[in-house]
Amino acid sequence: MNDKQFKLEYIKCPSCKNILDLSFVNKSCPNPLCGFSFEGLEDYLDKDDGWLHKALVKAYKGKNECEVKLLATAVRYNIANYLDHFVSCNWGSHYTTLFKDFIILYLDDLNALKLVLSSDTIKIGKGDAIASKNGYKMFWELYKWLMRVHSPQIRDFLRTEFPDYYKKYYKEQHEKIMRQKITAKNEDQARLI
Numbered sequence: 001m002n003d004k005q006f007k008l009e010y011i012k013c014p015s016c017k018n019i020l021d022l023s024f025v026n027k028s029c030p031n032p033l034c035g036f037s038f039e040g041l042e043d044y045l046d047k048d049d050g051w052l053h054k055a056l057v058k059a060y061k062g063k064n065e066c067e068v069k070l071l072a073t074a075v076r077y078n079i080a081n082y083l084d085h086f087v088s089c090n091w092g093s094h095y096t097t098l099f100k101d102f103i104i105l106y107l108d109d110l111n112a113l114k115l116v117l118s119s120d121t122i123k124i125g126k127g128d129a130i131a132s133k134n135g136y137k138m139f140w141e142l143y144k145w146l147m148r149v150h151s152p153q154i155r156d157f158l159r160t161e162f163p164d165y166y167k168k169y170y171k172e173q174h175e176k177i178m179r180q181k182i183t184a185k186n187e188d189q190a191r192l193i
């Protein structure tokens with residue numbers, strides 16, 4: 001799954017968010033105000049998703065903040081691969097796991113998203129896939145998943161890049177809220193009766 005096609009050429013410092021080339025994998029962040037040490041990161045870059053998730057849970061539980069940051073850096077480095085696999089994987093439990101363990105929280109790099117959306121991972125002519133003016137590809141099911149990603153930058157891109165899908169999405173969300181309100185109201189009335 002760690003496909004070379006979607007490897008990023010950089011890492012992002014988890015402390016100061018500076019983008020660094022891969023020569024820093026064994027060093028410290030060059031930002032004099034930061035100096036975060038990347039020692040141990042190189043090993044993590046090639047670990048698979050299952051391993052990284054287990055290690056992250058363990059580091060969270062142990063409140064090992066430095067370890068969490070190192071592991072999160074490795075997850076972000078591989079995020080385009082995870083997204084690619086999420087789109088192409090037919091095994092429901094694997095792709096939903098990839099989404100909830102990694103993509104929803106760690107997909108915050110527009111470059112990684114663009115890399116996958118402009119690749120052959122999504123094929124025009126298959127299902128309801130469309131291409132935006134800038135050549136990024138998307139289909140409706142994927143759009144709904146990706147709109148759940150926490151990063152506002154990612155959702156802003158999806159909103160402006162695929163305006164028709166956004167309208168449809170917005171309408172569905174609005175209807176869902178209205179339905180919930182009606183149900184709540186009916187329940188209130190039922191209680192009064």
Ligand SMILES: [Zn+2]
Pocket residue numbers: 013014015016017018029030031034035036
């Ligand atoms: Zn830094």
